[in-house]
Amino acid sequence: MLSKYRIYLALPLVALATTARAQFGGPVAVEVAPIVQQRLPKVINVVGTIRPARRSLVGNEVPGLVERLPVRQGDLLQPRQIICQLDKTRLELQQQQLVAQIAAQDAVIEELEAATASATADKKRIDRLFENGAAMEKEYRDITTAYTTAVRRLAAARFRREALQAEAGQLADQVAKTSIKSPFGGYVVALHTEVGQWLAQGSPVVEMLDLSTVLVRVDAPSAVLPYAREQQPCAVTVDALDRAFNGRIKHVIRQVDELARTVPIEIELANDQQMLAAGMFARADVPAGPTTDRLLVSRDAIAQQGEVRMVYVIRTRPAEVHNTQPQSPPSKANQPPAETRAISTQSNQEITEAVPVLVRLVGEYEGGVAIEGEGLTPGDRVVVRGNEQFLLMPPGPVPVVVRPTSTPAVARASGPAVGDPPTSQPTSAPGDDRK
Numbered sequence: 313m314l315s316k317y318r319i320y321l322a323l324p325l326v327a328l329a330t331t332a333r334a335q336f337g338g339p340v341a342v343e344v345a346p347i348v349q350q351r352l353p354k355v356i357n358v359v360g361t362i363r364p365a366r367r368s369l370v371g372n373e374v375p376g377l378v379e380r381l382p383v384r385q386g387d388l389l390q391p392r393q394i395i396c397q398l399d400k401t402r403l404e405l406q407q408q409q410l411v412a413q414i415a416a417q418d419a420v421i422e423e424l425e426a427a428t429a430s431a432t433a434d435k436k437r438i439d440r441l442f443e444n445g446a447a448m449e450k451e452y453r454d455i456t457t458a459y460t461t462a463v464r465r466l467a468a469a470r471f472r473r474e475a476l477q478a479e480a481g482q483l484a485d486q487v488a489k490t491s492i493k494s495p496f497g498g499y500v501v502a503l504h505t506e507v508g509q510w511l512a513q514g515s516p517v518v519e520m521l522d523l524s525t526v527l528v529r530v531d532a533p534s535a536v537l538p539y540a541r542e543q544q545p546c547a548v549t550v551d552a553l554d555r556a557f558n559g560r561i562k563h564v565i566r567q568v569d570e571l572a573r574t575v576p577i578e579i580e581l582a583n584d585q586q587m588l589a590a591g592m593f594a595r596a597d598v599p600a601g602p603t604t605d606r607l608l609v610s611r612d613a614i615a616q617q618g619e620v621r622m623v624y625v626i627r628t629r630p631a632e633v634h635n636t637q638p639q640s641p642p643s644k645a646n647q648p649p650a651e652t653r654a655i656s657t658q659s660n661q662e663i664t665e666a667v668p669v670l671v672r673l674v675g676e677y678e679g680g681v682a683i684e685g686e687g688l689t690p691g692d693r694v695v696v697r698g699n700e701q702f703l704l705m706p707p708g709p710v711p712v713v714v715r716p717t718s719t720p721a722v723a724r725a726s727g728p729a730v731g732d733p734p735t736s737q738p739t740s741a742p743g744d745d746r747k
Contacts, residue, residue: 325577326454340710342666342698343717348608349690352682353539353549354601355675360530362550362592365580366496366522369504370395373489374403374515378505383505383518389494396505398490403483410480417473426465431455431462488569501590521590526581528561528594531574539599540564546579547635549595549674550588556611556676557581557588561598572688597676606674606682612696613680614671617703621673623685624695625667626714631661665709666695 376398381393438455441447474687505511528548532540542561551554562580569575579596581588613623671685695702696717702710 335395335513337595338711339713340666340697340698340701341666341715342624344693344714345613345696345717347688347690347692347694348680350608351603352606352608352677353599353603355597356517356532356536356600357530357595358530359593360528360579362581362588363527363529363593364498364521364523364590364592365525365527366497367590368498368520368522369516370495370518370520371514371516372396372398372492372511373513374398376400376490376511378507378509378511380505381503381505383500383503385500387500389497389500389520391494391495391497394491395494395500396492398492400487400490403487403490407480407483407487410476410483414476414480417469417476421466421469421473424462424469427441428459428462428466433458435459437655442592444646482485492517494520494692496520496522497524513666519618521591523583523586523588525527526583526588526590528559528579528596529583530577530579530594530596530598531569531572532598534568534573534575535576536598536600537564537566537575540600541577541599542576544599545677546599547597548579548581550592551595552592553587553607555587559596588619600663606676606684606692607684607688608680609694610680613694613699613701614673614683615668615703618747620670622668622670623683623688624699624710625669625688626664626693626695626712627709628662628664631663631709664714666699666712667709668707 378396379399381395382397382399383389389395406632434455438452442449442452468541498520498523500518501521504516504518511517540561542564544561546559546561547556548559553742559579561577563578564575565578566575567575576595602625607624615622615624669685670687671683671688673681674684695712698712
């Protein structure tokens with residue numbers, strides 16, 4: 313218990329030490345960016361759940377015994393990668409039997425082709441003789457019947473071979489399907505079989521998720537329907553990662569829940585870094601009103617302490633003049649009046665300060681965050697680098713020195729074009745800049 317109290321007592325001392333360093337070390341060096349006014353739509357924050365772009369319960373098309381199962385839960389599979397191998401010994405033996413049957417049928421066809429050729433020659437000969445009246449009618453009918461029978465037997469043999477060939481192709485397809493492959497690239501999240509288990513046709517083998525892109529499904533009030541449109545930019549915050557992502561509305565499902573009076577909306581996020589997983593809790597800013605003028609700042613400008621959010625605005629004020637008596641005053645003849653000296657000193661010296669202003673976040677956009685705060689106007693400069701030090705100091709203005717900024721100003725657009733793809737690059741959520 314004593315060690316805990318020592319920690320609590322040490323925290324104010326650290327803050328006092330930091331303040332003392334700031335006071336005796338002079339102004340704090342900071343970087344600034346201007347507040348931008350843009351016409352942006354009204355948004356509301358709704359909660360939802362991350363879902364995979366595709367989910368598949370992979371099954372088998374042919375029955376068989378599981379011979380090999382080279383994947384486990386959590387494995388990342390490539391498209392067409394083998395998931396499960398069934399025993400194919402029985403099918404391969406059937407293939408060998410069919411190959412022999414086809415070879416035998418080829419021999420039968422060859423024999424029938426020879427018999428048909430002989431019958432064809434006899435038919436031509438008897439036709440000539442019968443036309444000239446040199447052949448008996450019974451002989452003519454017998455040879456003609458023999459010819460017709462030979463042709464039909466040859467055709468039947470050829471049809472039989474085609475049937476055997478089709479059966480062989482079907483068997484080859486079954487042999488190929490004993491190797492169960494992933495339908496797409498994704499993660500294995502569940503196994504439904506094991507080596508040595510007999511699988512009937514259509515039995516589940518594994519469950520897979522495609523997380524290359526994810527869909528955040530939220531239930532928004534039905535009042536957003538006039539304003540929420542497909543391909544609109546939409547900011548999503550994932551609390552578990554303390555990150556914000558830029559996405560786009562993929563689907564607006566126009567089926568309102570009769571009890572909650574909400575409409576499902578799916579927001580697509582790219583997941584190139586594989587940071588997002590199915591089932592994560594997420595918050596989304598969904599368009600919910602007409603476009604109005606809003607003040608937009610960089611996310612780095614937001615300083616948060618608990619539930620309090622603020623920005624530090626750069627202000628200048630005249631320096632205070634302290635009249636002191638010099639040890640050896642100059643002659644009065646070469647010195648201007650005291651009033652003139654005081655006015656001259658006051659007009660030539662100014663103090664630059666970072667003044668804290670409490671703000672309320674009214675929306676997140678791809679260009680930054682929209683805020684409301686007393687006295688804020690477009691063009692005001694706010695601190696975007698160095699403001700983390702101010703949270704350790706007592707509340708109030710802090711003397712600063714503005715240095716050249718490496719942070720670009722907020723983009724002068726409300727978001728990318730509708731055709732732009734969603735980006736998976738995470739950006740800091742408001743309030744996560746605890747540098």
